[in-house]
Amino acid sequence: MVEHAETTENTFDVVVIGAGPVGENVAGGAVKGGLTVAIVESELVGGECSYWACMPTKALLRDAAALRAVRALPGAAAAVTGGLDTAAVLARRDAFASHWHDDGQVAWLESAGITLLRGVGRISAARTVQVTDPGGNTTVLRARHAVVVATGSSARLPEIPGLAGAAPWTSREAAAAQAVPGRLAIIGGGVVGTEMATAYAALGSRVTMIAREGLLPMVEPFASDLVAGTLKARGVTLHLRTEPEVVRRDENGTVHVTLADGTTLDADEVLVATGRKPNTDDLGLERLGLIPGDWLHVDDSLRVDQLPPVVDGDGTPAENGWLYAAGDVNHRALLTHQGKYQARILGDAIAARAHGTPLDAEPWGRHAATADDHAVPQVIFTDPEIAAVGHTAASAVAAGLRIRVVEHDLGAVAGASLHADGYTGRASMIVDEDRKVIVGFTVAGPDVAELLHPATIAVAAEVPIDRLWHAVPAYPTISEIWLRLLETYGRDT
Numbered sequence: 001m002v003e004h005a006e007t008t009e010n011t012f013d014v015v016v017i018g019a020g021p022v023g024e025n026v027a028g029g030a031v032k033g034g035l036t037v038a039i040v041e042s043e044l045v046g047g048e049c050s051y052w053a054c055m056p057t058k059a060l061l062r063d064a065a066a067l068r069a070v071r072a073l074p075g076a077a078a079a080v081t082g083g084l085d086t087a088a089v090l091a092r093r094d095a096f097a098s099h100w101h102d103d104g105q106v107a108w109l110e111s112a113g114i115t116l117l118r119g120v121g122r123i124s125a126a127r128t129v130q131v132t133d134p135g136g137n138t139t140v141l142r143a144r145h146a147v148v149v150a151t152g153s154s155a156r157l158p159e160i161p162g163l164a165g166a167a168p169w170t171s172r173e174a175a176a177a178q179a180v181p182g183r184l185a186i187i188g189g190g191v192v193g194t195e196m197a198t199a200y201a202a203l204g205s206r207v208t209m210i211a212r213e214g215l216l217p218m219v220e221p222f223a224s225d226l227v228a229g230t231l232k233a234r235g236v237t238l239h240l241r242t243e244p245e246v247v248r249r250d251e252n253g254t255v256h257v258t259l260a261d262g263t264t265l266d267a268d269e270v271l272v273a274t275g276r277k278p279n280t281d282d283l284g285l286e287r288l289g290l291i292p293g294d295w296l297h298v299d300d301s302l303r304v305d306q307l308p309p310v311v312d313g314d315g316t317p318a319e320n321g322w323l324y325a326a327g328d329v330n331h332r333a334l335l336t337h338q339g340k341y342q343a344r345i346l347g348d349a350i351a352a353r354a355h356g357t358p359l360d361a362e363p364w365g366r367h368a369a370t371a372d373d374h375a376v377p378q379v380i381f382t383d384p385e386i387a388a389v390g391h392t393a394a395s396a397v398a399a400g401l402r403i404r405v406v407e408h409d410l411g412a413v414a415g416a417s418l419h420a421d422g423y424t425g426r427a428s429m430i431v432d433e434d435r436k437v438i439v440g441f442t443v444a445g446p447d448v449a450e451l452l453h454p455a456t457i458a459v460a461a462e463v464p465i466d467r468l469w470h471a472v473p474a475y476p477t478i479s480e481i482w483l484r485l486l487e488t489y490g491r492d493t
């Protein structure tokens with residue numbers, strides 16, 4: 001029981017719940033729009049991305065990638081006399097996670113004029129958020145214009161008998177581990193599973209993956225095949241199109257996994273990388289007639305569009321649209337850069353509504369997150385890297401588009417062969433044949449991450465194929481893949 005608990009009340013234009021990358025950007029945008037903002041955070045300001053996701057995982061992967069790059073050049077390889085220094089890799093990772101302290105991000109909030117409240121935020125009524133701090137004191141925040149939910153997502157644990165009791169790793173433990181397990185079993189072959197298999201195999205773990213739908217089912221098959229080939233070559237054991245039936249950790253600490261196909265395997269740690277769930281369990285959604293634990297569905301201005309006609313029994317009409325959701329929690333695209341894009345649009349939309357300025361909410365307008373539906377870029381930092389934007393061939397067909405798919409060998413491009421001996425990679429371009437624009441691009445190969453943005457520009461700007469012939473890639477760069485893809489596509493005669 002908490003003694004001397006106090007309740008205070010404050011009013012702001014905007015209240016943001018969750019100070020991950022998305023909440024921070026919403027708050028920053030709203031302040032720039034002339035609004036007062038309070039932000040509520042229950043853990044670390046900076047969220048999953050800074051401490052347990054993007055930054056530390058990419059730090060775990062980077063040294064091995066640099067070493068591979070050097071080893072692909074005979075002269076440079078001669079200078080490499082040892083393997084990875086695991087302690088140095090982990091120490092650099094620690095630095096990129098700011099040693100799990102958020103002082104730097106808190107200082108930024110202060111400098112931007114944003115009020116931080118530490119504690120758990122719950123919506124207690126329309127436009128009202130109750131914050132409970134670790135001491136049990138509560139603060140009631142009232143929002144004149146908007147409450148923004150930016151509470152992100154957490155690892156989803158599948159209901160496999162014995163799994164919860166086996167002290168499994170989630171992406172958090174994999175990102176923050178202070179030692180490399182001798183044997184690591186990974187359940188799930190998505191982005192987290194494949195990136196962490198790549199990282200831990202390079203750091204010396206004997207890795208086994210169990211992937212129900214195969215590896216990276218959402219990318220072009222040529223890209224996932226290249227990653228599967230490299231993982232196998234690095235000694236990773238792949239159990240594809242099967243799943244664990246039972247998991248058990250014995251008294252010696254060894255984890256035993258029994259698969260549906262009867263195989264059994266042992267490991268020192270088991271990482272569960274089977275997708276995410278929204279952080280909406282304990283947010284007070286039931287008070288709004290919404291379902292706790294569900295993703296929050298939003299319109300293109302990021303406003304929650306499922307509020308029933310009347311909320312919280314006080315008669316406040318939902319039409320006044322005070323509730324927004326951005327980032328992972330709305331399930332549009334579980335990526336930091338895309339959540340921050342939503343944050344910029346949402347911040348502008350709230351400011352416009354607050355100032356009575358008409359919204360530019362048509363597709364591709366200032367207040368519409370249209371790119372979420374057409375031009376989401378992603379880099380998967382496996383070996384090889386996969387960089388993709390927009391549709392795959394499969395998703396374009398499923399969307400009813402009449403497409404032509406053009407593929408080309410990336411290793412055959414002069415810049416790629418210069419970049420590394422034995423450079424292996426592939427690229428594809430998806431052309432909407434009715435509009436003659438590119439609607440998707442995927443490239444897989446070493447160091448292709450920085451190739452992605454021209455493709456994102458082409459897809460978002462809907463650059464006509466005819467005009468792309470005038471965008472000349474410099475020689476000899478890997479970007480000449482663009483020319484090869486255009487040549488393969490051909491010109492109308």
Ligand SMILES: Cc1cc2nc3c(=O)[nH]c(=O)nc-3n(C[C@H](O)[C@H](O)[C@H](O)COP(=O)(O)OP(=O)(O)OC[C@H]3O[C@@H](n4cnc5c(N)ncnc54)[C@H](O)[C@@H]3O)c2cc1C
Pocket residue numbers: 017018019020021022023040041042043044045046047048049052053054055057058119120121122150151152153171175192279282283326327328329333334335336337338339
């Ligand atoms: C292992 C891993 C690697 C990833 N790598 C990449 C990558 O390389 N590139 C990329 O673009 N994306 C990557 N992602 C995805 C990326 O981490 C997320 O898309 C991003 O963190 C979403 O940001 P967010 O602000 O919506 O949520 P979060 O980062 O989850 O932040 C939400 C914040 O809200 C707080 N919060 C939750 N509930 C409450 C409450 N009731 N009251 C107060 N505070 C609350 C949380 O403590 C948290 O700080 C990765 C994800 C994982 C798991």
Ligand SMILES: NC(=O)c1ccc[n+]([C@@H]2O[C@H](COP(=O)([O-])OP(=O)(O)OC[C@H]3O[C@@H](n4cnc5c(N)ncnc54)[C@H](O)[C@@H]3O)[C@@H](O)[C@H]2O)c1
Pocket residue numbers: 158187188189190191192193195210211212213214216217242243244273274275276333334335378379380381
């Ligand atoms: N580089 C990046 O951009 C990056 C890196 C990591 C994560 N992320 C983001 O984080 C999100 C979560 O990643 P994730 O890998 O956890 O999810 P995911 O949805 O990408 O993959 C989960 C995989 O686990 C499999 N699976 C589910 N249940 C299973 C079971 N019981 N047994 C075996 N396999 C099972 C699914 O078939 C699926 O392929 C992604 O949406 C991604 O956008 C991005």
